[in-house]
Amino acid sequence: MTSNKYEVLTPALCTLIWRSLAFLFLGFYWVMNNAEEAGILFLLFLIIMALARWRIEMPAWTTLFDQAVCIITVTLWPGAWFALAIPVFEVMLKGKPWFMIPSLIFLIVEAQSSLMLLLILFSAAFTGVALYSWSKSVDLYKKESDRERRHRYELESFKRELLSASAQTAKMAKLEERNRISKSLHDHVGHELTGAILALRAFEQLWKEGDPQAERLFFQAKERFSESSRHLRETVRNMKPISTLGMESFKEITEQFNMCPVQLNIYGDTSKIPSYLWGILEPALKESLTNVFRHSEATHVKVSLDVSESIVRLFIFNDGVLKGSSGYGIGLRNLRQRAQSVGGSLSASSVKEGFQLVCVLPLEKDEQE
């Protein structure tokens, strides 16, 4: 939120200023005019009504009292005509001009057509309407911004849930795949291998005894071995995805980037990284390389991927100076949320020599699953 230096000037404050000025002028007018005691009584009454309006929310019909008092006082002190500006202002401030009808009728009946009076009443009405619509629009903006904020929070929490759900799904898919492989190995390869082993044992027995049937059993066992080897090959081929994944695609991305040389260092065993973490590391690399291309004039980019026992750390550094806006853009913010959803963190910061991005993701131990 940026602070606005005009924020002090709210509709409420302007209303207060208007009322104070009105009473100041009215008071001066009374002092300069012939000083009647009724005038001061009347003035004090109006001041009390205004103070009450300042302290508590008073409905628009209470201005009828003001009007009545004005009309009564007019017979004693003609200056009270000008005081009608106060109920006019209050009525307009509430957006209910029809409460002014009694005074209007009285004005017409008394045939008051002093230009000064009409001017003052009109300007009071105009100020009241302006303040009324101002406060209405301020209220509207406040409501609007509240609603927007709520929507944004809802969206963010929804996104977090979605991300954690996707991580969950990836884990589930892995488990299912593992299940499928083990089933396939058990049903086909294992079965054939067991059969082959049994055949070999029988062959061994017969071969020792010099039975002529041994040869047939040997071929049978050989057949079974080749069958199981075929199953094994098939299972492995089914497992292997068509598109490149993980490390290979990581290398591909860095090779394809041709704006400046990218130095890629990899430490540790990358096979420990599960696929759903690759799903974060890859976009992080892509995003930061895109940012380098878009926002900086880097001559060198260093990427290092560090896999330790329990965490993966991706460090991307470029020596370009940041151009334009700083802070988190939408891409980095998204990545950050994705990193947070798997319990990791991502931070991007501008350092003296350039810009760096560090992403740390936790590795889950296989034993826990």
Added chain:
Amino acid sequence: MTIFFFAIKRCFRNVMNIIFLCVLPILVILMPDEEWLPLPLGFQMYGVILLFAAGRIVSIMMDDRAKGILTRVGISPITHLQYLWQNLLAYSLILIVQVGLVIIAGSLYGHDLIHPFLLFVVYSLFALTAIGFSLAWFSLFRHKETAFAVLIGMVFLMAMAGGMLWPLDMMPELMQRFAMLLPTYWLAESITIVASQGDISELLIPFAMLLLFTIAFLIIGSKRRLA
């Protein structure tokens, strides 16, 4: 009514308060009669003393605000309205009793008070206005010392401009009209009416003015401000 009784006790805890509430009224009674004044000199000045006394005792509520007692009251099951009216009732009662005692003692001392009962009503009403004025005054300030320092000047100004210390006829016409915007003018006015044995209906406007001033001051002062 715990707050009410406690407020009464609190008013007499401070030496300065006791001087304002008990010693100064005695001085009022002991002041001599003057030829050129309708009332004894002390009774002409009594309004100023009432203003100061009200300022002293209402400043207790400002202490509450400054020391954060009001915040603690705010979280207790006491509404701000209860706190306010019990305190104000206690202060009003103290000042009205003081007014009554001063007038009874004055008559017993031998002063000619012309119409003691009406005078009692006038001063009691003014005591309420003084309490309201002090309440509104202290609500405008953050520090008690500043508020008091300015209040002293303000009270003398009001007393002088309102015609409590000398007749208003000595001042220019414009000043006389400005004076009508001060509550002290209406006290002086009603005292003059009582002293000149005027018609009771003449007192109506001054009384209405004092009441309206009290209401206006109470509306300003009743706004809850937490330090």
